[in-house]
Amino acid sequence: MLWLFAGSIGLLMGGGAYLVLRAHGFSVVLGLMLLTYATNLFVFASGGLQVGRAPVQAPIQPPAKTGGHAIELMADPLPQALVLTAIVIGFAMTALMLVLVLRALSDIGSERVDAQPMGMGTAPSESQAGEALSDQEQPDAGRLKACQSDEFQPDECQSGACQSGACQPDESQLGEPQTGEEER
Amino acid sequence: MNLLLILPLALPLGLGAWLFARSGMPLRQQRRLSLMGALGQLGAAVGLLALSAEGQIAATLIGDWPVPYGIVLAADRLSALMLTLTSALALAAIAHLSLSAADTERSGRHFHALLQLQLFGLAGAFLTADLFNLFVFFEVLLIASYGLLVHGGGAARSRAALHYVVLNMVGSSLFLMGVASLYAVTGTLSLAELSDRLPELAPDQAPLAGTGLLLLTGAFALKAALVPLHAWLVPAYSAALAPVAALFAIMTKVGVYALLRLFALMPIGDAVSDATLAELPVARLPIQPLIATGALLTLAVGAIGVVVAAELRTMVAYLILVSVGTLLAGVAAGTAEGIAAGLYYLIHTTLITAGLFLLIDVISQGRARGSCLQPAQQPPAAAWLGALFLLGALAIAGLPPLSGFVGKALILEAVQDASVAGSEFGSGSGSGSGPDWMLSWTAVLGSTLLVVIGLSRAGMMLFWQGPPSTRIASGRGAYAPAATALLAASPLLALFAAPIAGYTQSLALQLLDGEDYIMAIRGLEPVDPPSAATEGIAKPVHGGPP
Numbered sequence: 001m002l003w004l005f006a007g008s009i010g011l012l013m014g015g016g017a018y019l020v021l022r023a024h025g026f027s028v029v030l031g032l033m034l035l036t037y038a039t040n041l042f043v044f045a046s047g048g049l050q051v052g053r054a055p056v057q058a059p060i061q062p063p064a065k066t067g068g069h070a071i072e073l074m075a076d077p078l079p080q081a082l083v084l085t086a087i088v089i090g091f092a093m094t095a096l097m098l099v100l101v102l103r104a105l106s107d108i109g110s111e112r113v114d115a116q117p118m119g120m121g122t123a124p125s126e127s128q129a130g131e132a133l134s135d136q137e138q139p140d141a142g143r144l145k146a147c148q149s150d151e152f153q154p155d156e157c158q159s160g161a162c163q164s165g166a167c168q169p170d171e172s173q174l175g176e177p178q179t180g181e182e183e184r
Numbered sequence: 185m186n187l188l189l190i191l192p193l194a195l196p197l198g199l200g201a202w203l204f205a206r207s208g209m210p211l212r213q214q215r216r217l218s219l220m221g222a223l224g225q226l227g228a229a230v231g232l233l234a235l236s237a238e239g240q241i242a243a244t245l246i247g248d249w250p251v252p253y254g255i256v257l258a259a260d261r262l263s264a265l266m267l268t269l270t271s272a273l274a275l276a277a278i279a280h281l282s283l284s285a286a287d288t289e290r291s292g293r294h295f296h297a298l299l300q301l302q303l304f305g306l307a308g309a310f311l312t313a314d315l316f317n318l319f320v321f322f323e324v325l326l327i328a329s330y331g332l333l334v335h336g337g338g339a340a341r342s343r344a345a346l347h348y349v350v351l352n353m354v355g356s357s358l359f360l361m362g363v364a365s366l367y368a369v370t371g372t373l374s375l376a377e378l379s380d381r382l383p384e385l386a387p388d389q390a391p392l393a394g395t396g397l398l399l400l401t402g403a404f405a406l407k408a409a410l411v412p413l414h415a416w417l418v419p420a421y422s423a424a425l426a427p428v429a430a431l432f433a434i435m436t437k438v439g440v441y442a443l444l445r446l447f448a449l450m451p452i453g454d455a456v457s458d459a460t461l462a463e464l465p466v467a468r469l470p471i472q473p474l475i476a477t478g479a480l481l482t483l484a485v486g487a488i489g490v491v492v493a494a495e496l497r498t499m500v501a502y503l504i505l506v507s508v509g510t511l512l513a514g515v516a517a518g519t520a521e522g523i524a525a526g527l528y529y530l531i532h533t534t535l536i537t538a539g540l541f542l543l544i545d546v547i548s549q550g551r552a553r554g555s556c557l558q559p560a561q562q563p564p565a566a567a568w569l570g571a572l573f574l575l576g577a578l579a580i581a582g583l584p585p586l587s588g589f590v591g592k593a594l595i596l597e598a599v600q601d602a603s604v605a606g607s608e609f610g611s612g613s614g615s616g617s618g619p620d621w622m623l624s625w626t627a628v629l630g631s632t633l634l635v636v637i638g639l640s641r642a643g644m645m646l647f648w649q650g651p652p653s654t655r656i657a658s659g660r661g662a663y664a665p666a667a668t669a670l671l672a673a674s675p676l677l678a679l680f681a682a683p684i685a686g687y688t689q690s691l692a693l694q695l696l697d698g699e700d701y702i703m704a705i706r707g708l709e710p711v712d713p714p715s716a717a718t719e720g721i722a723k724p725v726h727g728g729p730p
Contacts, residue, residue, distance in 0.1 A: 046364035
């Protein structure tokens, strides 16, 4: 029982780590799900593995200091409560993760987690990333166009877009702003 | 029920929910509500700070379940200090948004709701007295921060947010495993009970407890962006909107806070020289040397990053790394002096880096090259902004007479004292094996030099090269009032260095002693004690979402 349980946790953890390291958006989501499952099982086991005990029973015995074996009457309810919370949080995080991967897919144009934004060289910098925006993804594409005209008018320009270099379409020709230091 | 403890949580949560529900509200009104929420939180935080300054520890039972089971909120000096910093930053960030010319947060409807939820998560993380609730609040603040991070859209933000989420989710898994390991051996998750039970562990339980503590160290080091777990920080901070980045200045400090709480659980520093405690299995964990080494590496990576940064925001993000390294170098000394010095530096660095993020937002809005470090025309109001930049640069680099200098001097002194004391008394295996003080001094002073070089280069580029702007500074935000307020903290911190350092000193003693904290929590009595019949039915021991 113990070995089976520990083995399954190990298997899930290993599979999760492998999938997360594959760096494809969907694999990473799956990998994080497996990691979450492994964690949940681990938390569940932290109250001691018991078979055939009542899950809830009154009056309650105070949980012993030393793991599960001093509890005679019932399974330790605390890890169950913790797991329940952890499952809910993990569920929410997985949903959020999926949204982010989809968002990145449409913004960057690749489902690889380490993908560079479209049209970038081998060592692009964050300062150029704004250029890759397609109009329909940028909420204020009209403003962005205004910025790209000759006259620079910062107030009309969404600050994030300005700062990421979108206002300066010829930024890439000017010297080498990129050092790739984000990659370190 | 202590209202001061409930308010910092209930206010942002309620306000956040209200703002979500009424997302069609005009932006002005949202900002006003958000500002009022942050003000209310700041008021409660200052109240807690005043209470804790007298040595009191406010504690309250949520849900009125008796002590070992119920959810406890407690505010000692450390919690009160962190909470005050958080709400001060939030106030500055919202003020900056309200005063800036561009409607930065308009691109998404839920900006202020997310901001309030972020404040809720931060306040909860600082006030909870329970390891599992710490996990829950970490998740709350992380989910909110993901939302804030991608705000404004763009490929750079999406990419940075994706990396941030993946790394933090793996970190959360490790955190939860650490929590479970500790629960398996001690049977409790309350910080007060843990610090009592960990030193009493039987030798055969020590490996699991040690594994748990090391896993927690890893998870917290990831939040604190300790090298080599720092990779998420720079892209995320330099991609985020300026007010978000300013608020995120507290996020790495959440990791530091959690590490400090972890330290308080274990016999470290002064306690290790006590021979009986040094024999404990938990005291032999290499957590202190690990953090000390990580801090030095962080200093090196951060300082090099500051010098080579091609963008102002990247540079400030690296400055955050440098500051994390510096303050952890102090904290890792493990002595009360080290922790006190590190916390003084923490106050300084949180306010100044946040101020710098807001300042460079104003600067780059007025420049043709935005945030890029290339010659261009000077920003409007260059004289005022330049003076502010000089103030911030002097403060963050740690040059006299500003607070950075005081903080770094305190840290260097504490590191040397701890190292000398460690070698004299032949302390336990826990603390003596870290890098000794020569190495720390070299790293801290060397990083200071590099930061000075990087910031001088940036300052000259921004304000001396290129023609003066023909544009006239316009708008209420053109003189960076919020950034001014944050940066003005530095001379004040230097001026009142003695009382503030005294406060952090008593904070460190309270934290390491731990006795007051345990007593305050154990002394809690439910208002309406549950009868034996109802006690076993349901136990609301966790505070997560249903």
